[in-house]
Amino acid sequence: MTAFPEIERIPFEGPQSKNPLAFRYYDPAEKVEGKSMRDHLRFSVVYWHTFRGQGADPFGPGTAARPWDDGSNSLENAQKRVRVAFEFIDKLGAPFYAFHDRDVAPEGESLAESNKNLDDVVKVLKEEQQRTGIQLLWGTANLFSNPRYMHGAATSPNSEAFAYAAAQVKKALEVTLELGGAGYTFWGGREGYQNLWNTDMRRELDNLARFLHIAVDYAKEIGFTGQFYIEPKPKEPTKHQYDSDAAACLNFLRQYDLLDHLKLNLETNHATLAGHTMQHEMDLAGAAGALGSIDANTGDMLLGWDTDQFPTDIYLTTQCMHTLLKYGGLKTGGVNFDAKVRRESFEPIDLFYAHIGGMDAFARGLKIAAAIRADGRLEGLLKDRYASWDSSLGAEIEAGKHSFASLEKIMLERGEVTPNRSGRQEMIENLINTYM
Template identity: 60%
Template structure:
C-alpha cells in the first residue's frame, strides 16, 4: 500500500512539473519550416545552441569567443567597435547558396522553405537579427531584393520592401543600423546590358526608381552609407558599345542620385564599389572610368 502511495505521489509531482513547463513558458514557434505560426507572431531561436559570442581574451579555449577583438576596449580614444565597423552582409549570410558556376547549392538553412515569399523574407530577417545580436555587433548591410521579394510591378516590389523594412526597423531597435544599403541592379534580366549605363529607357528608368526607393529605406533605417555596385555597368567588347553614350548615361544617373540624397536629407556617404570582371569584363565603376565624369565628381564633392 505504501509503495502505491509513493507511485501516486511521484505521478502528481511529474504532472505538476509538466504543467509548469506547458503553462509557465509562452508558446513559441520553432525556427524550422515545420512551424505553423505566422511570421508576425514568431518566437524562439534560429541558433538555439549558440550563446552570445563574447570577448574572453587570447587564453580562451572556446572556439566561439573573441580572442583579440574587444568591442568596448578604447584605443587612441576610440572604441575598437568604432575603429572596426563590422557588419553582417545579408546576401552572403542568408541568401548565399554555396553554389558556383560548376556546382549545385551546398548551403541549406533549416528554416528555408525554397520560396521567395514575403513570409519567408520576414523569417530571414528575424534570423538575421538573432545572428547579429549573438555576434555582438551593431551593423548590417543589404541589397533591396535580398531582403524582400521582387514584384510583378514596381509598386508591388516597393510594397514588399516597405513591409520587410518595417520589421527590420522594429528588430534593430536603437543600437543596430545599416553600415550601408544598396539596390540590386544586376540579377534581373532587364539589367543584362547595364542599369545606369543602359541604352534601353525602360531599364534605365526602372533602375533609377529602384535606387530612389533603396536610398529612402536606407535613410529610414539610419544607414551610414549608400553603395553603388555596377556589376553590369561596363562592356564585354567595344565592338557593340558606345562608350561615350554609356558614360553620359551613368553620369546623369549618379548626379540624380546625389541630388535626391540632398532632397531627402540623407547625410550618409555615397560609395562606389569597383569590382572589375565581376561579372562584366570592363566596368565603369573604376577610378579610371570615373575620371571621365568630371561633372559627377564635382557634385559628389559638394
C-alpha cells in the same frame, strides 16, 4: 524561436582561448589610440552573402543548410529571415549590417508590388534594429541580377532599364533614409561591357554620370544626408566594369563633377583583381580624401574571380588598419564583411566561425597597427627617408620657388646628386614581423 539555440552571444576570451566560438582579440570596449575597438572597426554583416547566399557556383546549385528558410520566395519567409539575421548579428556582436533591396524582400510581378514587398519587410527590419540596436551601415539596390539589367542599368542601351533602375534606387534611398542608414553604395555590377565592338563607351559613361547626379539630387530632395559610396571592381560579371579601380572611379567622379558627393567603398578582392593591393587602393583613396568604407574580405591570389573569402591574414588586416589610422579612421563607413563562406562550409555554425575569424583578424590588425604607430620606428624611418624635402632645396621646390632654369643651375654646379640611401625594404619587412 531561435535559429541558433546552441549559440550564446560570442564572448571575448583573450588570446589564450581555444574556444572557436570566442573572440581572442576583438574586445569591443577596449580602447586603442583612445577610441574603443567597436568605434574603430564598425563591423558590418552583409545580408546578401550571409542570409541569401546558398553556395551555388557555376558548376552546381546551393548546398547551404539553412533550417529557418523554407526556400520560398514568400514575404513571410523574407520576414522570418530578418528575425534570424538579427539574432545572428546580435549574437555575433556586430553593430552594423548592409543590404540590397532585393536581398531582404522578394521581387514582385510589377515594380509596384516589389515596392510594397520592400515596405513590408522594412517594417520588420526597423523593429529589429530598435530591438537590438544594430544599425544600417548602408543600403543599396540590386541593379544586376534581373535579366532586364543584362546590358547594364544606368549604362544600358535600353533607356527603360535606366528608368527602371532610377525608380529602384529612388525607393532604396527612401528605405535607407527610413532605416537611418549611414550611407548608400553604388556598385555597378553590369555597368561595363562584354565586348567593345557593340558598345558606345562614351555615351554609356555619360549616362552613368547622369544617373548619379539625379540620385544626388533626389537625396537632397528627401533629406538623405548619409554618405554616398561608389565601389570599384574591374570585371565580373562583365568583361570590363567602368568603375574598375579606385583611380578609374576618381577619374570618373572628377570628369563628371561628382567628387564632392561620393567617396569610395573599397573591397580587397576587387583591388587584387584589378592588380592592386588593398593597401594601395586605400592609400590612393585616402590621399584623395575619398576613403569612405571598406568591404573586408580577401581573394585567392591564384584565382581570377571574386572569391569573397573571409579575411584572416594578419598582414592584410594590419595594412588596412594602419592605412585607416593614417587617414583618420572610419567616419560614416565600416569594416563590412562582403564575404561568404565556402560552398563546402554549408552548416549554420560556419557562418559564426567565418565572421569571428574575420573580426578577430581585423581586431588584431588594429592592435598591431596601433603598436607600430606607438613604437614610432617605422614612422621614424619614413621621416628620415624624405628629410631632404623638409629643408633647403626640397622645401624650396615644394614651396614653388623653383623652375627648370633654377634647378638646372644648381645641378650644373653640384654635378651629381647627394648619394641615395637604401630603401631598406627587407629591414622594414622584418620590422613589421616584430609586431606580429
